[in-house]
Amino acid sequence: MDIDQPIRHVDAVAFQFSRIKKRIFRKKYLKIYVGGSIFLALLFASLLAPIIAPHDPAKLDLTLKLLRAFESEDFILGTDNLGRDLLSRIIYGSRISLLIGVVSVLFAATLGALLGAISAYFGKYVDELIMKVVEIFLAFPFLLLSIVIMAFLGPGLTNIIIALVLSRWVQFCRLVRGEVLSIKGRDHVVAAKALGAKDMYIIVRHILPYTMPSLIVMCTFEVALVIIYESSLSFLGLGVPASVPTWGTMLAEGRTYMMAAPWLSVFPGLAIFVTVLGINLLGDGLRDVLDPRMRGR
Amino acid sequence: MEQEALLRVTGLKKYFPVGKGDLFKPKEMVHAVDDVSFEIKKGETLGLVGESGCGKSTLGMTLLRLTEPTAGQIWFEGKEVTRLSKGEMRSLRRQMQIIFQDPYASLNNRMTCESIVGEPLSIHKLYTGRERRERVAYLLGKVGLGAEHGKRYPHEFSGGQRQRIAIARALAMNPKLIVADEPVSALDVSIQAQVINLLEDLQNEFDLTYLFISHDLYVVEHISDRVAVMYLGQIVEIAPKDELYSSPIHPYTEALLTAAPVPDPTAKRKRVLLTGDVPSPIHLPSGCRYHERCQRRQVDCLDGVPELVFVNKDHAVRCRHF
Numbered sequence: 001m002d003i004d005q006p007i008r009h010v011d012a013v014a015f016q017f018s019r020i021k022k023r024i025f026r027k028k029y030l031k032i033y034v035g036g037s038i039f040l041a042l043l044f045a046s047l048l049a050p051i052i053a054p055h056d057p058a059k060l061d062l063t064l065k066l067l068r069a070f071e072s073e074d075f076i077l078g079t080d081n082l083g084r085d086l087l088s089r090i091i092y093g094s095r096i097s098l099l100i101g102v103v104s105v106l107f108a109a110t111l112g113a114l115l116g117a118i119s120a121y122f123g124k125y126v127d128e129l130i131m132k133v134v135e136i137f138l139a140f141p142f143l144l145l146s147i148v149i150m151a152f153l154g155p156g157l158t159n160i161i162i163a164l165v166l167s168r169w170v171q172f173c174r175l176v177r178g179e180v181l182s183i184k185g186r187d188h189v190v191a192a193k194a195l196g197a198k199d200m201y202i203i204v205r206h207i208l209p210y211t212m213p214s215l216i217v218m219c220t221f222e223v224a225l226v227i228i229y230e231s232s233l234s235f236l237g238l239g240v241p242a243s244v245p246t247w248g249t250m251l252a253e254g255r256t257y258m259m260a261a262p263w264l265s266v267f268p269g270l271a272i273f274v275t276v277l278g279i280n281l282l283g284d285g286l287r288d289v290l291d292p293r294m295r296g297r
Numbered sequence: 298m299e300q301e302a303l304l305r306v307t308g309l310k311k312y313f314p315v316g317k318g319d320l321f322k323p324k325e326m327v328h329a330v331d332d333v334s335f336e337i338k339k340g341e342t343l344g345l346v347g348e349s350g351c352g353k354s355t356l357g358m359t360l361l362r363l364t365e366p367t368a369g370q371i372w373f374e375g376k377e378v379t380r381l382s383k384g385e386m387r388s389l390r391r392q393m394q395i396i397f398q399d400p401y402a403s404l405n406n407r408m409t410c411e412s413i414v415g416e417p418l419s420i421h422k423l424y425t426g427r428e429r430r431e432r433v434a435y436l437l438g439k440v441g442l443g444a445e446h447g448k449r450y451p452h453e454f455s456g457g458q459r460q461r462i463a464i465a466r467a468l469a470m471n472p473k474l475i476v477a478d479e480p481v482s483a484l485d486v487s488i489q490a491q492v493i494n495l496l497e498d499l500q501n502e503f504d505l506t507y508l509f510i511s512h513d514l515y516v517v518e519h520i521s522d523r524v525a526v527m528y529l530g531q532i533v534e535i536a537p538k539d540e541l542y543s544s545p546i547h548p549y550t551e552a553l554l555t556a557a558p559v560p561d562p563t564a565k566r567k568r569v570l571l572t573g574d575v576p577s578p579i580h581l582p583s584g585c586r587y588h589e590r591c592q593r594r595q596v597d598c599l600d601g602v603p604e605l606v607f608v609n610k611d612h613a614v615r616c617r618h619f
């Protein structure tokens with residue numbers, strides 16, 4: 001009888017595989033996969049820029065200036081007014097965008113999460129004080145705030161990160177404060193207090209880990225936002241030194257030739273667009289999975 | 298034999314403000330714990346019963362200064378707990394621990410069982426390395442869990458097992474007093490018995506003193522030496538277990554005892570039915586807190602809150618008419 005026959009190993013493996021396939025390729029993860037691939041591609045491009053890029057992004061050759069896109073095999077996306085390869089410059093530009101996006105969000109998230117947690121945990125005048133500072137920061141439109149900070153600090157990679165951290169930490173602070181207000185009364189936090197744990201230990205060990213899901217989601221959205229603002233600052237000439245290729249400066253330079261050579265602005269613009277779209281998709285997908293409030297919608 | 302009191306509480310009050318208040322109106326207060334005095338002797342179990350919202354849990358939390366008392370004193374082994382600084386309080390916490398009602402909420406679900414039980418040791422820097430691991434294994438064994446459970450996370454355990462982990466954590470520092478805040482209310486009846494027995498065994502072995510908070514009269518009758526009955530933030534009656542269950546004096550205790558179901562369906566019993574709701578702890582009734590629902594109400598019940606008076610050496614009651 002069939003029933004007495006042992007299940008063949010191949011069938012079992014195939015069955016397991018189809019189950020795994022079903023679990024991995026669920027529709028709800030689609031956004032994460034698409035967004036994640038874009039983000040990973042970007043990461044690779046920036047890490048391997050010297051290998052991938054067909055040309056030196058800084059090499060001038062005025063004999064090759066303003067080559068049209070898709071006309072030369074050697075310069076697929078064309079060249080700019082100084083004869084530099086656009087594709088190479090875009091690839092190198094991803095380094096700055098990603099570096100600034102990730103680093104400033106990491107710092108902003110750390111600063112904001114710590115202050116937010118402290119604010120909510122201790123309450124009373126600590127809370128009042130920190131929240132007043134947050135409100136002062138929030139009172140400025142944040143691009144304006146970054147412009148003011150950049151004007152004070154002068155251009156430079158570190159300075160632009162400082163400017164972005166200073167204008168974005170408040171968002172994390174408010175998010176984490178709200179979360180901590182609801183977490184701090186839970187039994188496991190009271191239990192830690194009953195054990196005699198110190199306040200900062202409780203915050204770091206028992207409260208902050210519980211804010212991680214929403215914090216991660218917010219981080220991805222913020223990376224996308226910060227990339228846009230870095231481009232805006234670079235566009236305004238307040239970013240990194242002009243010699244470093246960034247998408248923002250490329251947009252700004254291409255603007256002069258908008259009518260004659262539209263590809264000079266279109267492709268850096270597209271790069272920003274795709275990057276931000278990818279990261280936002282990733283964040284959206286992560287939120288669907290991680291954030292319990294969004295579950296089942 | 299007169300035993301010394303491990304914990305003595307006098308005139309303890311805990312009020313919570315409600316709302317924002319008004320410039321010309323005093324802030325309204327929830328009188329969660331209002332003028333509570335009692336003591337627990339070394340090695341005994343004091344049961345604390347009362348309906349939900351009467352302030353049992355708040356009392357437990359306030360005793361350990363997990364919420365700061367509004368007024369009153371708490372003495373632990375002759376030390377005034379209410380006067381200790383933050384640092385002194387932290388080291389005193391080795392002596393007094395708490396077990397919570399909901400074992401799903403009281404364990405950090407991002408830590409392994411081992412690190413949860415070992416956490417008090419690391420916080421107070423007791424033992425190191427291998428000794429600490431051995432101590433954790435010993436504690437897990439004491440609460441009926443195996444060493445193989447150490448590496449698992451709370452979600453891999455059942456409710457009863459989680460409560461055992463919480464008990465092991467409370468035991469880790471060899472405390473003298475354990476406040477058990479409804480430790481079995483969230484568990485199945487069959488598991489309840491196991492956990493109660495475990496608590497009793499541990500009490501004998503480690504000479505523990507319990508404040509056992511519960512709304513389950515049978516559980517309290519089983520485990521306690523003395524029982525205190527709470528109503529609207531006050532202890533209305535406190536007496537040795539047998540005396541309280543056989544001859545309650547306060548009308549509320551009487552009503553509470555007759556309300557508990559008896560496992561025999563044919564048993565005839567005289568019930569004292571409570572009417573009305575528990576008055577609001579914000580707007581307290583004038584006079585005796587219980588007079589609105591009392592079956593033995595008299596005119597003088599409105600003349601202020603009665604004092605807790607001792608009927609005999611161990612039996613005190615907050616009622617004028619007995």
